[in-house]
Amino acid sequence: MKPLKDEQLYEAYQKGLKKERKIVLTWQVGIAVIFFLCWEISSRLYIIDPLLFSSPSKIFDLILTRIANGSLFVHVSVTLFETLLGFLIGTIGGVLIATSLWYSNRFANIMDPYLVIFNAMPKVALGPILIVALGPGYLSIIAMGFIISVIVTTLVVYRAFLEVDRNYTMVLRSFGANQSQIFKEAIFPASLPVMISTLKVNVGLSWVGVIVGEYLVSKQGLGYLIIYGFQVFDFSLVMASLVIIAILAALMYKGVEKLEAWLMKHTK
Amino acid sequence: MTILKLAGISHHYFSKNGYTKALEDISFSLERGEFISILGPSGCGKSTILSIIARLLQHTSGDIFIHEVPIKESKEEIGYMLQQDYLFPWKTVLQNVLLGPKIQKREDEAIEDRANVLLQEVGLSNVKNQYPTELSGGMRQRAALVRTLMNNPEIFLLDEPFSSLDFQTKLKLEDLVATILNQYEKTTILVTHDIGEAIAMSDRIIMMEANPGRIVKIYDVPTELRAESPIVARKHDAFQPIFDTIWQELEKKEKSGEGI
Known part of the structure; x- marks a missing residue:
């Protein structure tokens, strides 16, 4: 050959x-x-049982009619808005708390047991307290999306801050850099990849928080549709909501992935 | 003129379970433009001395003077080069080099010109807008050298800056560093465990032992070697005798169980 x-x-x-x-x-x-x-x-x-498990054709029909009469759009936009906001506040809040922990070793030591408790706590169990404190509306639901992602973000990002190679800090300190300069020049940019990867985790977590929040209080949103469908025994509605949530969450995840790739390219 | 003077420096590392004495009664002084090496087994506190002089560590007892001013009050710039280059991977070579001035908020056109001149001098001007990951080990260490030079420190501390390089690159870089430090009349302390490197580059060699870190002996490098560049010095007739003397001393230490 x-x-x-x-x-x-x-x-x-x-x-x-x-x-x-x-x-x-x-x-x-x-x-x-x-x-x-x-x-x-x-x-x-x-x-x-078609009454319990519905069927793809019925679900498809339902989604089409709901899109046609515009009622789906309201619920989708409410849930999307709450999720995005919970996600953003949770992520940014977590990074800010991690930053303050990094600035003061003593503060970090003091906060340690509280962070452990908050992290171990099933956050959704705080639902009723949130509703009492913030009222049965958007605020509680967004707070739920926030609270479920903020502690994990804090812990992961803080760990990343601590794991930055000490020699980068040494180089900066030999130039006489102060704490904020060290943070800006070394700690933050070195931890950026970790922060970006927490975005992906937080997308999923915010969806959990918001849907649970909507289960508990709302009169609108996809979580509400699921609970409503369940109560009136309209399982086509439940299934349709699940399908839409799956699609939206996947899209959002893909979006964050694109953002990650872009950020990685522009901040190397 | 005495630039740096250490008098009876000791240092302890404290931890929850006790303490270790890293340095005991270290005294020596450096004249302007002098190049000394500190040679010794790992754990003898060589790098600790540099960290103390660079003000990254506070010594537990003794006095250090820079230009006869106590180190705490002295404003003298000190250049510190580490074992690895520690260039920031998210900054270009030029941005890395300008890090010192940026931290001290004195970035201007003159400084940038100086950076360009120095980069040209070490042969990096064609890669100044690239990122460190795109450079070879030798190039990265040269960029780190320029970064340290940018602040124009009078005292230069080198913590085994050639140890992670292959032999050929190491020899070339030794030559370049020696030439540049000589040209700018820098006072230098090099920490190394390479006897040949210490002899080829320095005027005096301080030999240390471990547990606790103490000075054993100070060798004067023969004058005929001092005048030569490192590569030439390594081939000089006077090189081997002093190499053997130091080698034997280190061996003796090892045999008596105090060595590595």
Whole structure:
């Protein structure tokens, strides 16, 4: 057999890659199609109770009518707004608290047991307290999205601050840098990758906080639709809300991923 | 003119479970433009001496004077070069070099010109807008040298700055550093555990032992070696005799169980 030329080898390699991508995509689409088909068929044949588990076609119909009469948009925008706000305040708040812990060792030592307790505490259990304190409205729900992500952010980012190579600090101190200059020139930029990766975690956490918050109090939002659907036994509505939440959360996650890539590129 | 004087310096490291005496009664002084090396096994407190002179550590007893002023009151700039370059990976070479002036809020055009001249001198002007990760080890250490030079310190502290480089790069960089420090008349302390490097670069060699860190002996490097650049000095006839003397002294320490 004649040995292949360099270009031919490279072409073969590229072809292999393309083929692999095709196989993966086929499987991905296949699994989804089979899943929805099984669901639809077993619902129609009463293998599963259509009243409880609905069916893809009913859910699809429902989403279409809800989009048409505009009622879906209100709920989606309310939930999105609350989640984004909870996510932003939680992340920024966490970074700020971590910064203050870094500035003062003594403050960090004093706060240590409280942070442990708050971190170990299931934050959703604070729901009723939040509602009493902030009233049964947006504020409590946003606070829920905030509270669930802020402590984790604080702990993770603070740890990252502490793990920055001490020699960078040494270099700066040999130039006579003060605490804020050390933070600005070394600690913050060195911890940026960790902060960005907490964004991804926080997206998921804020969704949890907001949906739970809506379960408890709201009159609007996707969490409300789920609870309402459950109470009036309209499981198509429950399922439809779940589908929309899944899509939105995935989109938001992808968005943060894009943001991460962009930030990494522009702050190396 | 005596630039730096250490008199009876001791240092303790304290921890929850007790303390260790890192340095005991260290005394020596440095004249302007002098180059000395501190040689000794790991754990003998070589780097601790540098950290104390750089004001990064507060010694527990003894006195240090810079230009006859106690170190605490002295405003003298001190340049400190570490084992690794510790260039900030998120800053370009030029930004790294301008870090000192930036911290001291005296960045201006003259300073930037000076940075460019120095970068040119060490052969880095073509990569000044690149990031440190794109540079080789030798180039990075040269950039770190320029960063330390930027503040124009009179006293230069080198903490094994060549130890992470391959041999060839190390020899070249030794030469470059020696030339530049000589040219700008810097007073230098080099910490190393490479006997050859100490002999090739310095005027005097302080030998230390560990537990606690003490000065054992101070060697004067023969005058004919001092005049030569490091690469030439390594090949000089006077090089091997003093190398052997120091080697034997270190061996003796090791045999008596005080060495590494």
